[in-house]
Amino acid sequence: MTLIKVVSGVRIYSRNEGQKIQKRRSAMARLVVNQEECIGCGTCVEICPEVFELDENEKSYVKNQEGCQSCDCQEAIDSCPVGAISWEEES
Numbered sequence: 177m178t179l180i181k182v183v184s185g186v187r188i189y190s191r192n193e194g195q196k197i198q199k200r201r202s203a204m205a206r207l208v209v210n211q212e213e214c215i216g217c218g219t220c221v222e223i224c225p226e227v228f229e230l231d232e233n234e235k236s237y238v239k240n241q242e243g244c245q246s247c248d249c250q251e252a253i254d255s256c257p258v259g260a261i262s263w264e265e266e267s
C-alpha cells in the first residue's frame with residue numbers, strides 16, 4: 177500500500193496502481209456523528225453495526241470507536257446521505 181497524501185489528518189492510500197483509493201484515519205482521529213444532521217436512516221448501522229447504533233431518538237451515535245473490522249468506517253462515512261459522519265482530530 178502506498179501513501180498518496182494526507183488531507184485534514186486523513187491518510188489516503190493506494191493499495192495497488194489502478195485499484196480503488198482507500199482513505200484511512202490517522203491514529204489521533206475519532207469518529208463523530210453530528211446528530212443535528214442525522215436523519216436516522218440507519219445506513220451507517222447496517223454497514224458498521226459494531227461501531228454505530230441508533231439512540232432512543234433514532235439518531236446515530238458511535239458506540240465503539242475501535243469496533244470496525246472491515247472498512248475503517250470510510251464506507252459508512254461515504255454512504256451517509258446527509259454527510260453527518262466525519263473524522264475529528266483529537267487534540
Ligand code: SF4
Binds near residue numbers: 217255259
Ligand atoms: S447514515 Fe447518516 S443519516 Fe443515516 S443514521 Fe447514520 S449518521 Fe444518521
